[in-house]
Amino acid sequence: MPHDNGRIFGSFKKICIPESEVSVEAIELQSSLLQLKQSYYDQTLSECDVSFQIILLYLEKRVKKHPFLRMGQKLPKRTLVNDFLEVVRFYGMPDTVRYALWKWHSNEWDIRLIDYNPTSLEMLESQSRGVRYATISWDHALSGALVEGKRDAFEHLLHDLAHAYMFFREDYDFVGQKEFFKSMLNDFQQYEMHLENNPVFKEKFEYCISDMNSHPAHLRAYWNAIRREAGIPIMEESRTT
Structure with missing residues (x-):
């Protein structure tokens, strides 16, 4: 959460701007954003290319000098997206984004650009198929x-x-x-009621499926722990006792 009572923090804090400036920036970028939005819905650019162009747009707006680090090599034309991404480093963000x-x-990776925040069930279903969503909220x-x-x-x-x-x-x-x-999805009906009635469990569940992204052993340990905390029976444990 990079914006909290006027404070900015997190992995992208170097390229975040104060909340009061975001609306001004939106006006300045409106024309370019509308063009990208149209390209997204018309599918004249791929979802990846739309994401790439959004990142270039904001990064060059927010970083006046050297938004791209060239790693000692000549920077390819940005129309050659793969070549560009192979040698560039984006200022102010972990290299995970570029990679x-x-x-x-x-x-090689099945990422889908969507224009809304997916529901918990949509996140489970997509990740069980090996798909990860990325959201651009045009509004x-x-x-x-x-x-x-x-x-x-x-951000x-x-x-x-x-x-x-x-x-x-x-790794x-x-x-x-x-x-x-997939196993969480198969068991969804067993804990769906708790998601509706227990806000603490729901928050921890959504962290598990959206923001945790860890080795399966760690995911499973966390998932078991929050179910026990919520009083939800764990079938695997029941079968071994």
Whole structure:
């Protein structure tokens, strides 16, 4: 949560701007954002290319000098997206974002750009299939409002791409994560009522499926712990006792 009572923090704090300036920026970027929005809905640009262009747009707006670090090599034309992403480093953000874009553009990772925040069930279903969503909220981008009162639309997209990296990276056992989310999806009816009636459990559940992205062993341990805390029977444990 990079915006909290006027404070900015988090992985992208170097390229975040005060909440009071986001609406002004939205006006200045309106024309370019509307063009990208049209390209997104017309599908004249791929979802990855739209995301790439959004990142370039905001980064060059917010970082006046050296928004791209060239790593000692000549910067390719940005129309050569893969070549550009292979050698560039984006200022002020972890390299997870660039790497996720690169893998996405190479069709190695199945990331989907959507224009809304998915429901818990949609997140479970998509990740059980090996798909990770990234959200660009056009309404928030164009109005300069914070998404869920936490992040501007640009940072929200970066946050999703960083988590996509954690989902697909090999040492976090991508296949194991898929199987874990599939098992959660299969058991959804067993705890659906608790999501509706227990806000603490719901918050921890949504963290587990959206922001945790860890090795399946860690995910499973956390999932078991929050179910016990909520008083939800764990079938695997019941079968072994």
